[in-house]
Amino acid sequence: MPAIPPMDGNVNHAPHVVILGAGASIAAYLDWGSEGDELPSMQGLIDTIGLREDIENAGFEVVNLNFEAFYDELASSGEYPDLLSKIESKVYDYFSSLSLPEKPTIYDYLVLSLREKDIIATFNWDPFLLQAYMRNEGVAKGRRPQLAFLHGNVSIGICEKDKVSGVKGEVCSQCKQPLSPSRLLYPVKHKDYNSDPFIRGEWDALRTNLNYGYFLTVFGYSAPKTDIEARTLMLEVWEDNKSLELAEVEVIDIRPKEDVEDSWNEFIFSHHYMIVEDIFSSYLFTHPRRSCDAFSSATLMCSPWHDNPYPRFEELSELQEWVRPLIEEEQRYDKKKERFSGEPLQPNTGG
Numbered sequence: 001m002p003a004i005p006p007m008d009g010n011v012n013h014a015p016h017v018v019i020l021g022a023g024a025s026i027a028a029y030l031d032w033g034s035e036g037d038e039l040p041s042m043q044g045l046i047d048t049i050g051l052r053e054d055i056e057n058a059g060f061e062v063v064n065l066n067f068e069a070f071y072d073e074l075a076s077s078g079e080y081p082d083l084l085s086k087i088e089s090k091v092y093d094y095f096s097s098l099s100l101p102e103k104p105t106i107y108d109y110l111v112l113s114l115r116e117k118d119i120i121a122t123f124n125w126d127p128f129l130l131q132a133y134m135r136n137e138g139v140a141k142g143r144r145p146q147l148a149f150l151h152g153n154v155s156i157g158i159c160e161k162d163k164v165s166g167v168k169g170e171v172c173s174q175c176k177q178p179l180s181p182s183r184l185l186y187p188v189k190h191k192d193y194n195s196d197p198f199i200r201g202e203w204d205a206l207r208t209n210l211n212y213g214y215f216l217t218v219f220g221y222s223a224p225k226t227d228i229e230a231r232t233l234m235l236e237v238w239e240d241n242k243s244l245e246l247a248e249v250e251v252i253d254i255r256p257k258e259d260v261e262d263s264w265n266e267f268i269f270s271h272h273y274m275i276v277e278d279i280f281s282s283y284l285f286t287h288p289r290r291s292c293d294a295f296s297s298a299t300l301m302c303s304p305w306h307d308n309p310y311p312r313f314e315e316l317s318e319l320q321e322w323v324r325p326l327i328e329e330e331q332r333y334d335k336k337k338e339r340f341s342g343e344p345l346q347p348n349t350g351g
């Protein structure tokens with residue numbers, strides 16, 4: 001018998017795990033109207049970041065150069081340390097300079113769609129997730145999801161001595177020295193998720209939550225079969241999940257359905273999955289902050305809730321006001337064990 005997730009009435013305490021890949025940031029960037037600096041893909045990285053000249057000056061030809069393969073070769077050969085550090089510092093600086101526009105973005109909706117029991121794990125280096133996390137602190141303080149940066153991140157600072165991580169630019173809570181930039185993990189053929197203590201800790205957080213998770217959403221991450229290390233780390237804890245037979249996998253991906261199924265079939269129990277192209281049609285965004293509760297009501301208690309889809313807002317404050325009643329309901333549950341209503345909010349209470 002599969003283990004029923006930890007429920008209290010209609011409140012489900014099991015984590016919703018969200019995994020983000022490059023496609024999530026690209027979708028967010030397109031959705032906000034492509035304002036601001038271009039978001040580079042791995043294929044376009046060399047030109048967006050202006051690496052062509054550096055690479056050519058070192059004697060390489062930049063025709064159809066695959067950045068990932070090239071970096072992998074360069075790093076594993078051990079030759080050209082100057083070129084390697086030049087590439088790394090340009091990549092770091094470029095991603096550091098990116099920022100969210102003022103209007104609400106997919107990242108804001110995403111941060112507000114989950115509770116503190118949930119986790120967002122990202123493979124992306126860009127600072128969007130942490131920027132969205134920080135600017136929604138006011139409305140959701142103490143009620144935002146955990147974050148994990150699986151390849152490091154340009155917005156994270158660390159103190160190696162005290163094993164403290166935080167926002168780059170802040171000081172270490174222990175020694176009061178400024179946090180130093182965290183390392184970025186590059187997409188080399190054989191990734192080592194163990195050597196960097198910060199990155200290892202982020203993977204531990206993801207794995208713990210996958211092991212107890214009730215809902216897994218994958219957004220813009222293709223889980224390449226070549227990325228054996230990442231797949232194995234995720235799969236071994238997910239397969240060991242005692243509620244796996246009851247859990248649901250949702251993949252948000254614009255690739256053909258067959259390709260998506262092929263990427264994720266090892267993670268899917270029986271027919272328990274959904275694939276959507278647009279995050280605003282996802283279960284997560286049609287049941288913000290209540291995905292696990294609504295899904296267990298529907299599947300375990302035969303008492304489905306109405307969808308409560310996010311309206312689209314022009315101002316971030318409108319989005320935050322719309323979410324507020326859900327957060328207040330969570331506070332009432334914590335204080336008085338008052339169950340969730342399961343009723344949709346007014347479609348548009350914003351300004």
Ligand SMILES: [Zn+2]
Nearest residue numbers: 159162172175
């Ligand atoms: Zn310190």
